[in-house]
Amino acid sequence: MNCTPTVANDAVRIVFLGGLGEIGRNCMAIEANGRIVVIDAGLMFPEPNMYGIDLILPDFTWLRERADRVDAIVLTHGHEDHTGALRYLTRDVKAPIYGSPLTIGFARHRLEEAKLAGKLTFIEVEDGARRKIGPFEIEFIPVTHSVPSAHALALHTPAGVVVHSGDFKLDLTPIDGRRTDVARLAALGDEGVALLMGDSTNAEEPGFTASEATVGGALRRLFLERPNKRIVVACFASHIHRVQQIINVANEQGRKVVLLGRSMETNVKLARKLNLLHVETATFEDSANIDRYEPGQICVICTGSQGEPLSALAKLSRGDGRFLAVGGQDTIILSSHPIPGNEWSVGRVIDDLHRSGAEVIHSGVEQVHASGHARQGELRTLLQLVRPRSFVPIHGEYRHMIHHAELAVEMGVLENRVWVCEDGDVLELTEAGVRRAGTVPAGFHYIDGTTGDLDEAPLEDRRMLAEHGVVLITAGVDKASGRLEERARVTARGWFEGEHEEQLMTVVAEAVNAALLEALDGGERDAANLTKVVQRTAGRLIGQKFRRQPVIMPAVVVL
Ligand SMILES: [Zn+2]
Ligand SMILES: [Zn+2]
Numbered sequence: 001m002n003c004t005p006t007v008a009n010d011a012v013r014i015v016f017l018g019g020l021g022e023i024g025r026n027c028m029a030i031e032a033n034g035r036i037v038v039i040d041a042g043l044m045f046p047e048p049n050m051y052g053i054d055l056i057l058p059d060f061t062w063l064r065e066r067a068d069r070v071d072a073i074v075l076t077h078g079h080e081d082h083t084g085a086l087r088y089l090t091r092d093v094k095a096p097i098y099g100s101p102l103t104i105g106f107a108r109h110r111l112e113e114a115k116l117a118g119k120l121t122f123i124e125v126e127d128g129a130r131r132k133i134g135p136f137e138i139e140f141i142p143v144t145h146s147v148p149s150a151h152a153l154a155l156h157t158p159a160g161v162v163v164h165s166g167d168f169k170l171d172l173t174p175i176d177g178r179r180t181d182v183a184r185l186a187a188l189g190d191e192g193v194a195l196l197m198g199d200s201t202n203a204e205e206p207g208f209t210a211s212e213a214t215v216g217g218a219l220r221r222l223f224l225e226r227p228n229k230r231i232v233v234a235c236f237a238s239h240i241h242r243v244q245q246i247i248n249v250a251n252e253q254g255r256k257v258v259l260l261g262r263s264m265e266t267n268v269k270l271a272r273k274l275n276l277l278h279v280e281t282a283t284f285e286d287s288a289n290i291d292r293y294e295p296g297q298i299c300v301i302c303t304g305s306q307g308e309p310l311s312a313l314a315k316l317s318r319g320d321g322r323f324l325a326v327g328g329q330d331t332i333i334l335s336s337h338p339i340p341g342n343e344w345s346v347g348r349v350i351d352d353l354h355r356s357g358a359e360v361i362h363s364g365v366e367q368v369h370a371s372g373h374a375r376q377g378e379l380r381t382l383l384q385l386v387r388p389r390s391f392v393p394i395h396g397e398y399r400h401m402i403h404h405a406e407l408a409v410e411m412g413v414l415e416n417r418v419w420v421c422e423d424g425d426v427l428e429l430t431e432a433g434v435r436r437a438g439t440v441p442a443g444f445h446y447i448d449g450t451t452g453d454l455d456e457a458p459l460e461d462r463r464m465l466a467e468h469g470v471v472l473i474t475a476g477v478d479k480a481s482g483r484l485e486e487r488a489r490v491t492a493r494g495w496f497e498g499e500h501e502e503q504l505m506t507v508v509a510e511a512v513n514a515a516l517l518e519a520l521d522g523g524e525r526d527a528a529n530l531t532k533v534v535q536r537t538a539g540r541l542i543g544q545k546f547r548r549q550p551v552i553m554p555a556v557v558v559l
Contacts, residue, residue, distance in 0.1 A: 012159045012429040014195075017442050018042065018058035019395050021422045023201060023340060024081045025444075026395060027058040027089075029070075032135040032158055036066060038073045038095070039153065039164060043084030045306075046446075047341045051462040055447040057085045058423075062440040064092045071134030075099035076166035077150035078106035078238055087114040088447075096121040098133060100140070100149035105270045106238065127151075128181065143168035143180045146212075146372025147238045148276050152185070159429045160194025163386055167199050167395065169371065170378040173213045175241035176276065185385040195429055196388035200396030201373035203404035208377040210370040215335065216245035218367040223249050223299075226331050229359070230295035231255070234305040234313045235335040237263035240271040242335055243301060247279050250299035256285035260324075261303030261312035287323045295329040305336035307345030317352035327357045334362040337369050340397075376407060383411040390417040390434045392427070461551060468550040469494025471504075471542065473512060473534050476557045477527075482520045486557070488512040488534070492550070504546065511541050516556070530556040 012032045019026030024044025030037050046053040063070060070093050075083055078099070086097070086107055097107060101124045111117040125131060127142040127149075139154040145167045153164040163185070170180050202209065223231060231250075235242045243264075250257050257279075259265050271277035290298060304313025313334075316326050326332065332353050338346040346362075353360045363369040374382065383391070391413045393404035405418045419427060419434060424442030427434050446459060470493050476486030490505040490512070515537040516530060524530060534554035542548055 010158045010430060012157045012162070013437060014162075014392075014427045014429065015062060015440055016394070016421050016423055016425050016427075017060070017062065017440075018044075018423055019081070020393075020401065020425070021396075021398050023395070023397060025056055025058045025085065026082050027085065028394075029063060030136070030155060030157070030162070031069075034069060035135040036063070036070045037134045037136060037138070037155075038063065038070060038089070038093070040076055040082040041073060041085040041089045042079070042081040044081065044444075045339070045341060048344055049463060049466070050446070050459060051466050052448050053446045053459065054449040055084070057088055057445040057447060059441045059443050059445050060085075060089055060092070062442075063089065067093045070095045073097045074133065074138060074153065075103045075107060076153065076164065077145055078103040078147050079167065080238075082167070083107045083110070087111055087116055090116055090120055094120060096123050098123045098125055098131070098138075100125060100127070100151060101274055102147070102149040102240075102271065102276060103151075105274065106267070109266060109270065125151075127178070128184070139184075141181050141184050142178055144171035144174045144178070144212075145169060146236070146242075148176060148178070148240050148271070152180075154184075154188055154193075157194075157429070159431055160389075161188060161192065162195045162429065163188060163193050163197070163388065164394075165196070165198040165382060167201070167373060168378075168382075169209045169374045170381060171209075171211045171213075173211045175212055175216075175244055182381075182385055185382065189385050189387045193386050193388040195390045195392065195434060196383070196386050197392045197394045198379060198382060198404060198408075199373055200379075200393040200400040200404040202371060202375045203379060203393065203396060203400045203407060205375040206377070207375050209373065209375045210367070212241050212245075212370050214367060215242065215370050216249065219245060219333070219335070220249045220252070222331070222333065222361060222366065222368070223253055223255075226296075227253070228294075228296040229331045230298045230300070230329055231331050231333065232300040232302060232313075232316065232326065232358075233333045233335050234302050236305060237261060237267045237303050240267065240277050243268060243271075244277055244279075246299065246301050246335070247277075247283060251279075251283060253296075253299075255297055255299040256293060257283050258285050258287050258290055258298060258300045258324075259302070260287060260300055260316075260321075264301060264303050264312070290323050300324065304349070305334050305346075306339055306342045307347070307349045309345065314349050317349045317356065319356065325356075326353065330356075330358040332358050332360045333366075333368050334360070335368045337363045337371065379404060379407055380411055383408055383413070388413060390419065390429075392419045392421055398422070464549060464551050465494065468548045470551045470553060471508070471538065473508070473538055473552065473554045474557070475512065475516060475530075475534065475555075476559065477516070477520065477525070477530060479525055479558050482523075482525065484513065484516055484520060485559075488516065490538075494550075504542070507545065508538050508541060512537050525558060527556055527558040530558065
């Protein structure tokens with residue numbers, strides 16, 4: 001159902017466009033007095049069975065239809081699941097983009113690559129800033145996360161204060177000393193918060209997420225135990241604090257640091273410029289010079305911790321590294337945890353690295369990674385600090401949001417004020433409270449890097465092609481005589497070989513010929529109708545006899 005009810009005068013409408021029901025493509029819109037602010041515009045990476053799909057975006061239809069009413073796009077932090085869809089959204093919605101200097105730096109760089117940045121306005125905001133943006137005053141509250149300079153947001157709206165947690169954890173020993181501003185969150189709680197929307201990623205996990213600082217300790221020990229090995233560490237290029245810790249450990253051992261992967265190089269450059277990464281230029285060495293050093297004198301930091309096939313690590317695992325061939329002299333550390341859906345690609349990279357003779361260490365065997373998301377203890381703490389009248393779990397798969405909703409009830413939010421929403425749901429907030437207010441389009445929007453935007457249909461065909469293959473059937477009919485001039489020829493691709501294929505071709509061809517002759521006898525001469533006969537006959541037979549549903553491509557030529 002897709003309806004847009006009337007809105008009360010002082011009502012604030014919250015439209016969830018992505019990220020509620022999946023980890024990725026985070027996007028929501030908040031509307032008051034006819035003006036709209038967008039919070040985040042992220043992408044999601046496809047599952048392995050989404051053949052040929054490179055990205056999944058939110059459906060921006062609702063925003064596109066209201067582009068002239070959008071006053072701003074506010075970014076909570078620089079991760080791709082919050083900023084990666086900007087290049088698509090800003091085709092139609094050209095509102096100024098707000099965020100911390102690093103968040104803006106990452107976003108601007110991606111938009112520059114797409115040659116879109118020139119037409120856009122970027123506005124950097126400092127920690128703790130309170131800005132009038134569209135119909136709201138918005139505060140940017142520092143939070144700790146797996147990228148520096150992340151923010152929670154407090155939106156002062158006509159219907160009360162709305163707090164958006166952003167992606168966060170409560171790390172009391174962050175690498176840059178910039179802690180989550182719990183004092184401000186508590187003060188907001190004292191003033192009264194109408195609605196809290198909170199990060200649900202780790203809502204199933206009890207306890208507290210380990211501090212990022214613990215990873216440095218684990219890395220130091222692993223480095224010390226391997227003084228003569230070349231060490232390659234893969235992590236997210238945006239995880240500047242992880243990179244800082246790897247560099248610190250390498251420095252302590254007098255290792256030169258080699259950066260591999262374009263995004264690693266650009267992000268390190270930007271973070272140094274913003275004074276968020278502290279490292280002497282002399283620490284770095286060019287990858288072309290890697291062979292001038294003993295293995296124990298080198299530490300490589302590279303992209304590809306999610307098994308991305310074109311990344312630096314995947315290339316190393318396949319022996320495609322330009323200046324570096326990994327082998328028995330190398331220890332590879334995957335300082336990461338696979339995002340759901342990436343387990344298979346990560347596993348393959350790990351296998352290939354083992355095959356090369358290298359030692360591989362990942363988060364399953366050592367504490368070489370710490371999550372950037374709050375666990376139950378931290379989520380409870382946030383609920384206790386903010387004490388919201390209403391609560392919506394966001395940023396999670398459905399089960400994560402249900403667990404987060406349960407936590408909110410345990411922490412004292414009334415059960416009828418906890419709203420488990422999904423993509424496309426709309427809530428209306430007034431001084432009286434929250435109510436549901438219809439739905440808007442919010443399906444997956446698929447992007448295929450080679451052909452552009454896609455809807456569901458070709459994806460379904462691709463799945464059938466991949467799982468069941470394709471069967472081509474051709475035949476020729478003489479129109480005047482109604483004779484079957486060219487008897488049916490059957491070719492299959494992608495599901496049978498040898499004997500089976502022969503059998504298939506013979507059986508299908510016989511059945512199709514019989515069906516065609518019968519239709520011709522009945523006076524049928526129309527090519528489209530004869531093609532349908534072939535389709536139906538072959539489809540039924542293959543389904544019954546072989547329990548398969550290949551894509552069948554019949555062509556009957558009538559001359
Ligand atoms: Zn994030
Ligand atoms: Zn996120």
